[in-house]
Amino acid sequence: MRRYHPWIFSGAIGHTTGSPAEGDVVEVNASDGTYLATGHWSPGSIAVRIFSFIKCDADREFFLGKIKAAYNYRLIAGIAERDDTDTWRLIHGEGDGLPGLIVDIYGSVAVLQAHSAGFWHIRQMIAELVTEVLEGRITSVYDKSEGTLPFMAHLGALNGNLAGEDPGSSAVVTENGFKFRVDWKTGQKTGFFIDQRDNRELLSKYSKGRNVLNMFGYTGGFSVYAMKNAALVHTVDSSAGAMSLADENVKMNFGDDPRHKAVTADAFSYLAEMKKDYDLIVLDPPAFAKHQNVLTKALQGYRRLNAIAMERIRPGGMLFTFSCSQVVSRDDFRRSLFVAAANTGRTVRIVDQMGQPADHPVNIYHPESEYLKGFILHVE
Numbered sequence: 001m002r003r004y005h006p007w008i009f010s011g012a013i014g015h016t017t018g019s020p021a022e023g024d025v026v027e028v029n030a031s032d033g034t035y036l037a038t039g040h041w042s043p044g045s046i047a048v049r050i051f052s053f054i055k056c057d058a059d060r061e062f063f064l065g066k067i068k069a070a071y072n073y074r075l076i077a078g079i080a081e082r083d084d085t086d087t088w089r090l091i092h093g094e095g096d097g098l099p100g101l102i103v104d105i106y107g108s109v110a111v112l113q114a115h116s117a118g119f120w121h122i123r124q125m126i127a128e129l130v131t132e133v134l135e136g137r138i139t140s141v142y143d144k145s146e147g148t149l150p151f152m153a154h155l156g157a158l159n160g161n162l163a164g165e166d167p168g169s170s171a172v173v174t175e176n177g178f179k180f181r182v183d184w185k186t187g188q189k190t191g192f193f194i195d196q197r198d199n200r201e202l203l204s205k206y207s208k209g210r211n212v213l214n215m216f217g218y219t220g221g222f223s224v225y226a227m228k229n230a231a232l233v234h235t236v237d238s239s240a241g242a243m244s245l246a247d248e249n250v251k252m253n254f255g256d257d258p259r260h261k262a263v264t265a266d267a268f269s270y271l272a273e274m275k276k277d278y279d280l281i282v283l284d285p286p287a288f289a290k291h292q293n294v295l296t297k298a299l300q301g302y303r304r305l306n307a308i309a310m311e312r313i314r315p316g317g318m319l320f321t322f323s324c325s326q327v328v329s330r331d332d333f334r335r336s337l338f339v340a341a342a343n344t345g346r347t348v349r350i351v352d353q354m355g356q357p358a359d360h361p362v363n364i365y366h367p368e369s370e371y372l373k374g375f376i377l378h379v380e
């Protein structure tokens with residue numbers, strides 16, 4: 001606590017006064033009674049998620065200040081007011097001192113995702129504050145918390161519009177000048193992997209003239225950037241819905257271009273059958289480890305996946321490889337890449353390292369905030 005980590009685990013609590021319900025605002029005191037922090041209560045293993053280390057009322061004014069600060073930071077970081085990008089994250093949980101709350105902006109629609117009962121209870125107020133802070137830039141706030149709230153809380157949450165006009169289910173947004181259809185109703189997360197924006201841009205630096213495989217391609221984020229200059233781009237994902245959106249997204253930017261093909265397939269079967277067809281491979285799998293207890297298995301998964309890609313990539317090929325598992329550290333991930341490389345015996349060099357963009361800031365007191373790790377590897 002005194003080092004500002006925003007989580008208190010249940011085992012660290014000496015005693016509880018009163019009987020807080022899930023989502024209640026609670027104060028945390030040291031054993032000598034001095035005030036430490038204020039946060040949301042939860043009966044799970046993370047018992048309190050801290051949003052203030054200074055005594056506060058946790059009222060409308062308090063959260064208005066937090067949301068204003070999050071917005072100002074994104075203005076300073078050059079993200080919230082760009083002509084070529086209207087897709088960005090306004091609130092990134094712990095990274096913005098609001099553990100349990102995500103708000104993403106898709107053009108004129110904000111999508112809110114509560115990961116804790118505390119923020120779900122005050123979602124209406126948060127929606128109003130977001131609308132106020134963005135001063136007319138957004139016309140709707142959609143709540144997509146149904147799948148992210150703690151299951152045991154039995155909150156009966158239903159996704160739906162919280163403020164403003166009905167936003168429908170999708171919109172065409174702009175990222176670095178490229179167009180994407182984002183479907184917040186049926187898509188993953190809040191609809192789009194905004195966190196890969198800078199890494200996608202980096203990809204187009206390396207994709208010129210190359211045969212690109214975008215594995216775990218989802219709606220074709222990396223594929224659209226590669227289409228700028230690649231010889232061919234194959235997008236692969238196990239979700240047929242994602243593949244049809246990937247096709248639509250490529251078409252929206254490049255028309256009916258024969259260089260692109262979307263394939264619905266399982267990654268491991270596709271890679272097992274693949275010949276040395278590609279000289280740029282993107283591997284952006286879903287989180288292999290959601291909990292610490294499956295870390296070893298997850299690391300094996302990363303090693304296996306990367307080993308096949310390193311084995312099959314053409315000489316001189318580039319690998320863009322990611323892990324978005326919060327419990328896998330950058331060192332852990334790098335070690336599994338090292339073992340994968342050693343097993344193939346090929347000469348592998350680290351060209352660059354990738355992370356999260358500035359609108360997904362890492363709270364220095366909460367190392368777990370650094371969930372997205374990526375390496376660009378050159379394979380001889």
Ligand code: SAH
Binds near residue numbers: 218220284
């Ligand atoms: N790179 C994407 C995000 C990838 S998210 C972007 O920038 O938008 C991970 C994707 O992996 C999801 O779309 C999911 O459908 C897909 N996936 C999960 N398991 C898979 C498997 N076994 N084979 C292929 N795709 C899989």
